[in-house]
């Protein structure tokens with residue numbers, strides 16, 4: 001805006017000034033250079049009209065130069081429009097001025113008055129460009145047009161004022177060209193000045209209506225509107241005022257009467273009159289209102305004026321849509337400020353905590369979010385719904401979309417954080433409870449622990465998810481996230497149960513190892529007695545023989561594994577392991593048990609161990625007689641014979657011990673049957689730590705024969721050699737002691 005605007009009533013085109021005080025006398029809306037003053041909105045704000053919605057009225061005044069228009073307005077509305085000085089009688093400025101009614105009280109709220117100056121160019125021989133433009137502007141915006149006219153001009157059909165009316169009618173047609181459905185009408189309010197009183201107002205009215213009809217028929221009407229009547233667009237009202245200077249008191253009181261008509265009114269349905277005889281109440285009929293919300297008036301007027309100045313066809317519906325778009329965007333920005341103030345800090349907090357790797361669960365997020373959203377949308381609705389419905393609906397959806405997207409991102413990240421925190425808390429709680437249970441002696445119910453913690457964790461998450469729900473907003477239903485969370489807890493539970501199974505398996509395996517250590521050690525120790533066949537049997541059992549050592553080992557093994565299996569099964573069932581999981585656990589247990597047995601046997605037949613056992617076995621046979629009495633060697637004794645028998649008997653153990661064979665079948669135990677087929681539920685990790693078993697795991701290239709071979713051929717021979725050396729030593733010693741006994 002580079003023109004000069006006067007915001008005060010001097011009409012001299014002083015520079016624009018947005019200072020509040022400068023609006024005291026109104027504002028120049030259009031200046032003499034036909035420029036629009038964008039400060040109008042500020043003026044409307046200053047006068048509190050902007051916040052009035054539709055509760056305002058716009059009036060324009062028309063009439064020949066120096067007919068006392070400004071004087072009338074100033075008296076009617078307490079305005080301070082520029083009045084030509086009595087002495088100079090000269091006025092050159094053009095422009096449109098606006099001021100708010102200052103005589104509120106008996107009149108309608110928020111009346112805005114436009115004083116159109118310098119319209120009547122024809123009087124001064126100027127072109128009528130400004131006249132047309134300002135008339136069009138006034139018609140597009142105003143509800144009531146006051147036509148100011150001297151009494152003596154009434155009936156002068158050719159008079160300048162009639163030319164002005166012709167212009168008004170013509171430009172009015174333009175408004176309806178693009179918008180034939182337009183339902184708005186205007187009131188032409190004729191104020192007859194210097195009414196002497198000789199001719200009654202009714203007669204003047206009739207004359208004027210005749211003239212108006214004449215003018216109407218004389219104007220050229222655009223295609224489609226040829227048959228339109230003046231009453232299709234205008235209502236008429238009339239008033240007469242006495243001479244201001246000659247009858248000042250009467251003038252004042254009549255102006256007051258006139259002022260009382262500027263209130264809301266309605267149409268008298270029964271009447272068929274075309275003028276104010278059919279109006280009841282005041283002059284402001286709802287159908288005159290242009291339905292431009294006050295806070296959009298300035299922008300709307302600017303758009304209208306732009307179109308008028310550039311001689312474009314005025315398309316009011318389009319202007320209203322443009323206005324709606326502009327204003328809805330503006331309002332959307334405004335209402336988002338509060339939303340932003342509430343939400344941005346949370347977004348920041350969340351982003352920061354995410355960057356730090358510890359996504360935060362924000363307290364009260366749902367409440368803050370829902371409130372901010374509701375306020376934002378409500379504020380938008382309050383202001384923007386006054387504008388073009390279609391535009392408003394679209395912009396509202398856009399706004400909701402925008403703020404919802406932010407909330408959605410915030411909420412989802414929030415739930416992701418809650419999800420993570422929940423899973424961690426759950427895992428930790430279960431682990432802690434298990435630890436506590438172990439400390440307290442291992443009597444804890446894993447399934448119970450899991451169930452309890454799951455319920456607790458789910459409840460917390462559910463509350464969090466539900467606190468985010470916004471009634472009637474579909475996306476804020478986070479049931480799916482809840483279900484995902486529940487599913488994850490189940491997965492974590494399964495994992496924890498698996499770990500628990502592993503712990504159980506390790507405990508049971510340890511137990512098996514320790515039991516095997518005792519039981520198998522015992523069987524091998526029996527070898528040392530050498531009188532396996534005839535020695536004292538233990539606690540009434542069937543007498544053990546050296547020959548059935550593997551039967552006894554196998555039996556002890558089967559019994560220990562059987563017990564371990566039932567321990568494992570009981571415990572696993574107690575924490576609701578699945579059948580598959582139990583079967584895999586048992587399968588692993590059997591395999592590990594066999595390997596443990598194999599290791600225990602290896603330990604027993606380690607060279608030093610087995611050699612000692614053989615020696616004990618041999619010495620027992622050699623040094624003791626059948627009754628278990630130690631022999632005292634005498635030279636007459638068949639030392640050599642006893643030695644040879646004992647030695648051969650002990651040596652007979654070596655092939656027996658070297659292969660795991662059951663006496664019943666003379667074959668190795670059926671490890672394939674013992675281990676059993678691989679169960680369904682075996683997962684890759686389940687096999688990793690398993691030692692292959694010959695003959696069971698076929699692809700291992702090791703046969704059952706090899707698996708059950710305890711001493712290899714070279715080891716066996718080595719053992720025999722060493723044993724013989726050792727036995728020889730014992731024999732020599734015995735011989736010596738026999739001879740020694742004689743010499744003694």
Ligand code: GDP
Pocket residue numbers: 063064065066067068069070071072082083084085086091193194242243244245
């Ligand atoms: P405008 O150009 O139509 O706005 O007229 P103004 O209000 O500036 O008044 C022009 C002149 O007419 C001034 O000198 C006023 O004093 C005078 N005037 C104002 N009201 C009346 C009136 O009711 N009767 C007469 N005769 N003169 C008036």
Ligand code: MG
Pocket residue numbers: 069070071081082083084115117
């Ligand atoms: Mg004036």
